[in-house]
Amino acid sequence: MESIEIVLAMLLAVVASGYLVRALPISLPLPLVQIALGAVISGVFKQGVILxxxxxxxxxxxxxxxxxxxxxxxxxxxxxxxxxxxxxxxxxxxxxxxxxxxxxxxxxxxxxxxxxxxxxxxxxxxxxxxxxxxxxxxxxxxxxxxxxxxxxxxxxxxxxxxxxxxxxxxxxxxxxxxxxxxxxxxxxxxxxxxxxxxxxxxxxxxxxxxxxxxxxxxxxxxxxxxxxxxxxxxxxxxxxxxxxxxxxxxxxxxxxxxxxxxxxxxxxxxxxxxxxxxxxxxxxxxxxxxxxxxxxxxxxxxxxxxxxxxxxxxxxxxxxxxxxxxxxxxxxxxxxxxxxxxxxxxxxxxxxxxxxxxxxxxxxxxxxxxxxxxxxxxxxxxxxxxxxxxxxxxxxxxxxxxxxxxxxxxxxxxxxxxxxxxIPQEATALQEEDLARQHAARAAIAAIERTRRRMARDAADADIHTKAASRVIGVYQHRLEQSAGGEGEANQLRRADQAERTLRLAALEAERNEVFKLAREQRISDATSRKLVREIDLVESRYR
CATH class of the missing domain: 1.20.1530.10 (Na+/H+ antiporter like domain)
Incomplete structure (x- = not known):
């Protein structure tokens, strides 16, 4: 039991170090804070482990x-x-x-x-x-x-x-x-x-x-x-x-x-x-x-x-x-x-x-x-x-x-x-990212068209599938139009992307807070709130 308590104390020290390194008024490397906490465990609590x-x-x-x-x-x-x-x-x-x-x-x-x-x-x-x-x-x-x-x-x-x-x-x-x-x-x-x-x-x-x-x-x-x-x-x-x-x-x-x-x-x-x-x-x-x-x-x-x-x-x-x-x-x-x-x-x-x-x-x-x-x-x-x-x-x-x-x-x-x-900026990474986005967008459009044709075999739903495909394709067409802009427009487009990213993150935060509020008020179940919050988190991970 004593060994388990020591391991738990070490894990607690690791967790505490993550907060302490941010709370300290001076900037210290995280390993130094962790070493100090280990010394406290050994010196003050007279606990230690030898492997x-x-x-x-x-x-x-x-x-x-x-x-x-x-x-x-x-x-x-x-x-x-x-x-x-x-x-x-x-x-x-x-x-x-x-x-x-x-x-x-x-x-x-x-x-x-x-x-x-x-x-x-x-x-x-x-x-x-x-x-x-x-x-x-x-x-x-x-x-x-x-x-x-x-x-x-x-x-x-x-x-x-x-x-x-x-x-x-x-x-x-x-x-x-x-x-x-x-x-x-x-x-x-x-x-x-x-x-x-x-x-x-x-x-x-x-x-x-x-x-x-x-x-x-x-x-x-x-x-x-x-x-x-x-x-x-x-x-x-x-x-x-x-x-x-x-x-x-x-x-x-x-x-x-x-x-x-x-x-x-x-x-x-x-x-x-x-x-x-x-x-x-x-x-x-x-x-x-x-x-x-x-x-x-x-x-x-x-x-x-x-x-x-x-x-x-x-x-x-x-x-x-x-x-x-x-x-x-x-x-x-x-x-x-x-x-x-x-x-x-x-x-x-x-x-x-x-x-x-x-x-x-x-x-x-x-x-x-x-x-x-x-x-x-x-x-x-x-x-x-x-x-x-x-x-x-x-x-x-x-x-x-x-x-x-x-x-x-x-x-x-x-x-x-x-x-x-x-330090000279490396343009290679940005160029590679633009190239990958263009190819990925073209591949996505082609896949949407193939999927639409497969789904629209039933004539009754053909119009619905065509409209849905047009909406999804529009997102990728917009990306291709942005990528096709001249080199002089690249910085402006990236600033626009950054602004859109900030707005989307603010919107996602508001969505998540509203879902939590509905769960606290018991207007939705815990299972529903967890599902919705997970979806929001996955979308947010894309922008972060």
């Missing part, structure tokens, strides 16, 4: 990585694939080597494999944490796509490096040739298993839906279980469950493009996954806050016994690692940009200049978050011979401090760096 590392890894990572792969914008991923790959793989290796050597130089009592494990686990970035900071100062769209793509891939590369470093710490040996071969199997098999699991599940679902019909609840539950199936299948075959979860999510995004799921299923599934993502990220940071006092105490003991230094040195170590991460990232981003510009000059492209503030913002935006926390907490408790894992509490503390520091630095620096920065 086995492998259980913690299994519970939190697969669904988060799966959702990242599912929702990442594919156009941005492929357009900036060179930049994303350089950040996701090259920068990870650069960070592991640089930070690992820095940590071992600062703290000689921490074995080199453990230092590299710490460096590997602080290398992945977290776009969810960045988005929580940039809610009031929007980050450039293309930069956000790059950060999302980098995070999707560097989660996998960083955690695979972490796995090898931990294995070296456990066995006391490391072979580059063996590690390279293992990496190939771990990576390729993980990707294949993840993609295969999703494809197999989608084919089975399609067959079942075709023969027995589709149930919203079952489809949503299957989508929730898919990342765990991919992760466990890969781990069973000694492949990377991390990469399997990512590959399963990316494959799911392509399965989604077939459009076979019902509209209501997609609406409900999206809402469920939003809740899962918010809950898992929140619980992870609340857990961090709950364990923070014990982590700090264990780290202080490690420093005092190993280095004979004052505990204040802990914060100096954390600050040095955070500064090192920003400097290494800035160097890599600057060098990558120079290389890209050099290649473009050789291909006779126009030279592109990037503002120094954008380069610095890209460096500061490398915020660490949920993946770093989940990974570092999976450090083994004991070595094979039964002795405690060396410097485990210190490594967890330093990773935790890096999360807090990068969140704090980004929350202070990013709004100032991005405020007033002129």
């Amino acid at each position: 086995e590392p492998h259980i913690f890894f299994l519970l939190f990572l697969p669904p988060l990585l799966f959702l990242d792969g599912w929702r990442i914008p594919k156009d941005g991923l492929f357009r900036d694939k060179a930049t994303i790959l350089e950040l996701a793989f090259g920068l990870v290796i650069f960070t592991v080597l640089g930070i690992g050597l820095l940590v071992h130089w600062m703290i000689p009592s921490m074995p080199l494999p453990v230092a590299f494990a710490l460096a590997a686990i602080v290398s992945p970035t977290d776009p969810v944490a960045v988005s929580s900071i940039t809610t009031r100062v929007p980050i450039p769209r293309r930069l956000m796509h790059i950060l999302e793509g980098e995070s999707l891939l560097n989660d996998a590369s960083g955690l695979v490096c972490f796995r090898f470093a931990v294995a070296a710490a456990m066995t006391g040996s490391f072979s580059l040739a063996s590690a390279s071969l293992t990496f190939l199997w771990v990576a390729l098999a993980g990707l294949g298993i993840g993609a295969g699991i999703t494809m197999g599940i989608s084919i089975a679902q399609r067959w079942l839906s075709h023969h027995f019909g589709e149930d919203d609840g079952s489809s949503i539950l299957v989508s929730l279980l898919t990342p765990f199936a991919a992760y466990l299948a890969a781990e069973t075959l000694q492949a990377s469950g991390i990469l399997a979860a990512v590959a399963a999510g990316v494959t799911m995004s392509y399965v989604e493009l077939t459009g076979r799921a019902l509209a209501t299923t997609r609406l409900h599934r999206s809402a469920v996954w939003d809740t899962v993502q918010f809950s898992l990220n929140g619980i992870m940071f609340v857990l961090l806050g709950e364990q923070l006092p014990g982590i700090v105490h264990g780290a202080m003991q490690t420093v005092e016994t190993g280095e004979h230094l004052a505990p204040v040195w802990l914060f100096g170590y954390a600050l040095a690692i955070c500064l090192g991460l920003i400097v290494l990232r800035f160097i890599w981003v600057w060098a990558s940009l120079r290389l890209t510009l050099f290649r473009r000059q050789g291909e006779n492209h126009e030279p592109v200049k990037s503002h120094w503030r954008l380069l610095l913002a890209t460096s500061v935006a490398g915020v660490r978050g949920a993946i770093t926390l989940a990974g570092v907490l999976t450090l083994p408790l004991l070595l094979p011979d039964g002795t405690p894992f060396p410097a485990r509490d210190l490594a967890i503390f330093l990773a935790t401090a890096v999360i807090l520091l990068t969140l704090t630095v980004a929350s202070i620096a990013l709004p100032r760096l991005l405020r007033g920065l002129e």
Whole structure:
């Protein structure tokens, strides 16, 4: 019963954090508020929870990585694939080597494999944490796509490096040739298993839906279980469950493009996954806050016994690692940009200049978050011979401090760096939207005509069906007439659409309030009010 109460307290803290972050007079990142609430639960109420590392890894990572792969914008991923790959793989290796050597130089009592494990686990970035900071100062769209793509891939590369470093710490040996071969199997098999699991599940679902019909609840539950199936299948075959979860999510995004799921299923599934993502990220940071006092105490003991230094040195170590991460990232981003510009000059492209503030913002935006926390907490408790894992509490503390520091630095620096920065608008998205609307409208008109002819076989109702079809076709004809306007009219039409959107939302709000009023006055039943409110909500979701 006590465990259930702790879980409920953590969920309540996650809910409270969503309101507190809006009520506070100063703008704080949501993860910082959740960490503070976790510390309150642990310190004031003397409650806490300690999970086995492998259980913690299994519970939190697969669904988060799966959702990242599912929702990442594919156009941005492929357009900036060179930049994303350089950040996701090259920068990870650069960070592991640089930070690992820095940590071992600062703290000689921490074995080199453990230092590299710490460096590997602080290398992945977290776009969810960045988005929580940039809610009031929007980050450039293309930069956000790059950060999302980098995070999707560097989660996998960083955690695979972490796995090898931990294995070296456990066995006391490391072979580059063996590690390279293992990496190939771990990576390729993980990707294949993840993609295969999703494809197999989608084919089975399609067959079942075709023969027995589709149930919203079952489809949503299957989508929730898919990342765990991919992760466990890969781990069973000694492949990377991390990469399997990512590959399963990316494959799911392509399965989604077939459009076979019902509209209501997609609406409900999206809402469920939003809740899962918010809950898992929140619980992870609340857990961090709950364990923070014990982590700090264990780290202080490690420093005092190993280095004979004052505990204040802990914060100096954390600050040095955070500064090192920003400097290494800035160097890599600057060098990558120079290389890209050099290649473009050789291909006779126009030279592109990037503002120094954008380069610095890209460096500061490398915020660490949920993946770093989940990974570092999976450090083994004991070595094979039964002795405690060396410097485990210190490594967890330093990773935790890096999360807090990068969140704090980004929350202070990013709004100032991005405020007033002129970023060229991307016309591609608007052009694609206009093109899609035109084609969709033409397809809709053709479908209406086919359906009208099929429905109007009875001569008595032909006139009714023709008038109904004319009204529906008129909506799409109006859309085509708007799309056919010249480029100079585009902004005016969009302003008109925005005005219409505002009016429709006001009308829908009035409709909903009137339905609720009728239900309160018992002039309509609860079932009728729920049905009407759901219809209004579905229409409103289109405009929001």
